[in-house]
Amino acid sequence: MSTTSALPDTGTSPLPTVDPRRVGDRVFGGLAAGSGIMILVILAMVAAFLLVQGGPALFADPAKLASQGYGEFASWVAPYAFGTVWAAVLALAMAVPVAIGIALFITHYAPRRMAAPLGYLIDLLAAVPSVVFGLWGADLLSRSVRGLYGWLNDNLGFIPLFSGQVSGTGRTILTAAVVLAVMVLPIITSLSREVFLQTPRLHEEAALALGATRWEMIKMAVLPFARPGLVAAIMLGLGRALGETMAVTMVLSGGKNITFQVLTSDNPNTIAATIAQNFPEAFGLKTNQLIAAGLVLFAITLAVNTVARWIVSRRAEYSGAN
Amino acid sequence: MKIKLITAAALVTASALAFAGCAANEGGAATKTLTGKGASSQKAAQEKWVAAFQTANSGVTVNYAPDGSGAGRSAFIAGAAAFAGSDRPLKDEEMGAGKFAGCTADSNALNLPVYVSPIAVIYKLDGVDSLSLDPATVAGIFTGKITKWNDPAIAKLNPKAKLPDLAITAVHRADDSGTTNNFTDTLNQLAPTVWDQPASDTWPAAFAGEAANGTSGVVGAVSGGTGTIGYADASAAKNVGIAELVVNGKAYKPEAAAAAAILDASKVIPGRAANDLAYKLDRTSEGVYPAVLVSYAIVCQTYKDSATASLVKSYVGYIASAEGQQAAATAAGSAPLSADLQAKVKAAVDSIK
Numbered sequence: 079m080s081t082t083s084a085l086p087d088t089g090t091s092p093l094p095t096v097d098p099r100r101v102g103d104r105v106f107g108g109l110a111a112g113s114g115i116m117i118l119v120i121l122a123m124v125a126a127f128l129l130v131q132g133g134p135a136l137f138a139d140p141a142k143l144a145s146q147g148y149g150e151f152a153s154w155v156a157p158y159a160f161g162t163v164w165a166a167v168l169a170l171a172m173a174v175p176v177a178i179g180i181a182l183f184i185t186h187y188a189p190r191r192m193a194a195p196l197g198y199l200i201d202l203l204a205a206v207p208s209v210v211f212g213l214w215g216a217d218l219l220s221r222s223v224r225g226l227y228g229w230l231n232d233n234l235g236f237i238p239l240f241s242g243q244v245s246g247t248g249r250t251i252l253t254a255a256v257v258l259a260v261m262v263l264p265i266i267t268s269l270s271r272e273v274f275l276q277t278p279r280l281h282e283e284a285a286l287a288l289g290a291t292r293w294e295m296i297k298m299a300v301l302p303f304a305r306p307g308l309v310a311a312i313m314l315g316l317g318r319a320l321g322e323t324m325a326v327t328m329v330l331s332g333g334k335n336i337t338f339q340v341l342t343s344d345n346p347n348t349i350a351a352t353i354a355q356n357f358p359e360a361f362g363l364k365t366n367q368l369i370a371a372g373l374v375l376f377a378i379t380l381a382v383n384t385v386a387r388w389i390v391s392r393r394a395e396y397s398g399a400n
Numbered sequence: 401m402k403i404k405l406i407t408a409a410a411l412v413t414a415s416a417l418a419f420a421g422c423a424a425n426e427g428g429a430a431t432k433t434l435t436g437k438g439a440s441s442q443k444a445a446q447e448k449w450v451a452a453f454q455t456a457n458s459g460v461t462v463n464y465a466p467d468g469s470g471a472g473r474s475a476f477i478a479g480a481a482a483f484a485g486s487d488r489p490l491k492d493e494e495m496g497a498g499k500f501a502g503c504t505a506d507s508n509a510l511n512l513p514v515y516v517s518p519i520a521v522i523y524k525l526d527g528v529d530s531l532s533l534d535p536a537t538v539a540g541i542f543t544g545k546i547t548k549w550n551d552p553a554i555a556k557l558n559p560k561a562k563l564p565d566l567a568i569t570a571v572h573r574a575d576d577s578g579t580t581n582n583f584t585d586t587l588n589q590l591a592p593t594v595w596d597q598p599a600s601d602t603w604p605a606a607f608a609g610e611a612a613n614g615t616s617g618v619v620g621a622v623s624g625g626t627g628t629i630g631y632a633d634a635s636a637a638k639n640v641g642i643a644e645l646v647v648n649g650k651a652y653k654p655e656a657a658a659a660a661a662i663l664d665a666s667k668v669i670p671g672r673a674a675n676d677l678a679y680k681l682d683r684t685s686e687g688v689y690p691a692v693l694v695s696y697a698i699v700c701q702t703y704k705d706s707a708t709a710s711l712v713k714s715y716v717g718y719i720a721s722a723e724g725q726q727a728a729a730t731a732a733g734s735a736p737l738s739a740d741l742q743a744k745v746k747a748a749v750d751s752i753k
Contacts, residue, residue: 224626244567246625247571247625248624331610331611331612343609344610359440359471359575364470
């Protein structure tokens with residue numbers, strides 16, 4: 079009977095709090111919606127800024143651009159757009175397998191005592207400022223990889239990637255990509271670690287119960303479940319690689335040569351590095367042209383993300399997670 | 401009543417004093433600010449000059465924004481800066497009375513050389529401590545026509561050096577720079593058959609090679625590489641070899657005296673006003689180190705504002721003086737103007753109204 083007497087008690091005390099809870103609900107809902115709208119507004123404002131400031135160069139007469147700017151827009155920006163994507167692709171090609179390996183090791187192989195500190199260490203890497211990575215790449219890495227690049231060129235020079243005249247300084251797009259790979263590694267690792275940890279325990283145990291080895295279990299249960307999250311992690315890493323400025327500016331010997339050779343002095347520069355290098359001395363139409371290049375970078379990032387989202391949504395039904 | 405009267409009298413006296421104070425302040429140049437903008441090559445020297453000038457003239461503030469020569473020239477033309485720092489004088493078509501917002505309608509601009517800095521050809525080649533190159537060879541290397549250190553053209557100039565069979569990596573500036581402009585102008589003047597491109601701030605797209613950001617980037621890339629060669633402000637050339645330039649059979653090091661001599665050997669662009677010291681650098685003349693950057697202060701002949709005029713006169717007068725030039729040489733490693741040229745600049749500064 080004590081329960082029946084207790085019920086009115088609990089029933090009366092929440093009554094006054096019903097109203098505040100609704101207010102709180104409304105306020106919180108409003109705040110969340112506001113934040114969601116704000117990110118759209120910020121994006122729209124960035125796009126508008128780039129359009130307005132870059133517009134004069136985008137719609138300028140090519141002859142005027144040649145005399146007061148850096149030259150005809152499309153042919154000027156094309157090598158940099160290529161360099162941006164090429165450096166990011168090289169970086170991801172190196173970083174993604176390693177990052178997934180680290181994340182799997184932490185979640186499924188490492189003893190628990192080791193897993194947590196290792197996770198912290200990886201996260202720590204994300205906190206290193208890019209200018210430090212730039213210094214490291216320019217002063218140390220580029221000097222120490224020269225021998226390796228010479229060997230690659232001598233022995234694997236028949237592959238177009240490694241052909242051409244090897245740079246005497248090691249400041250090539252491959253070095254820049256290695257620096258970028260180290261920078262995106264912690265992002266991809268931490269996100270994929272979180273995703274791997276979300277794999278339903280039952281899926282894993284079911285796979286093991288059916289006689290799967292640990293690797294087979296990962297292949298059958300963990301990776302299919304994690305695929306959308308992995309793609310999201312890689313996209314975040316790609317975003318950082320595409321937009322990274324300082325490290326590339328310091329490490330890469332960037333020019334206007336569209337080439338797939340990764341060991342030569344004559345590499346395509348990235349858009350972000352081009353802007354950083356030329357903005358301090360730019361004025362008038364040159365400023366507009368650099369901002370228009372920023373618009374191109376914005377468009378590239380947007381396109382890459384859209385394609386990635388599309389891939390994720392297309393594969394969702396086969397992911398095995400459901 | 402008495403108290404009220406006294407208070408009123410005190411107020412009147414106080415306000416009269418205050419207004420008098422204001423008037424006195426406005427009359428003197430002591431609270432004025434001088435704004436300059438332009439070449440980043442002058443940055444270290446300008447910082448030194450500003451510090452020394454402000455110490456000597458308390459109450460004067462000088463701001464120099466090292467935003468680049470082009471930005472400086474457009475700010476001066478628009479009247480946003482009282483003087484511009486520029487790695488080249490204004491061209492004939494940019495000159496003309498009434499084209500400058502800060503100057504009176506009948507006033508032209510004056511180009512005054514204030515900062516001379518030799519550009520060193522720097523290299524890193526193990527086992528080679530001294531290197532002599534002539535302009536045609538330097539041009540050949542930077543155009544990519546000479547690709548190996550043991551090329552006959554280099555070997556001929558350095559009979560004693562043991563030149564390895566190593567590829568040359570030529571490093572140039574990735575960003576637009578007055579250093580690039582003067583370096584390419586040197587090659588264009590002294591080796592026109594090999595270097596067929598006009599002088600420009602931007603490295604010519606026709607010539608490949610390694611690019612590095614800023615002076616420190618070039619020096620870092622050269623000193624960190626092997627078989628590398630580049631060009632940089634002589635004061636920044638550390639931990640690298642410095643090549644001698646052989647002109648007409650004589651070898652020159654990038655030293656102050658040989659660099660400053662170029663202005664004495666060159667002629668002012670014809671058709672300019674008497675006090676306009678815009679030089680057409682003659683890098684082929686005898687006894688000079690040819691790769692030199694000359695940076696100018698661009699000022700009005702007659703300012704709209706007389707207070708600005710007197711500030712510019714005293715500031716630019718100071719930086720072109722023996723004392724100012726020596727200060728820049730210590731702080732920035734520049735080459736002081738010759739006494740003869742200092743006198744010419746002083747005469748020009750004195751003519752500013």
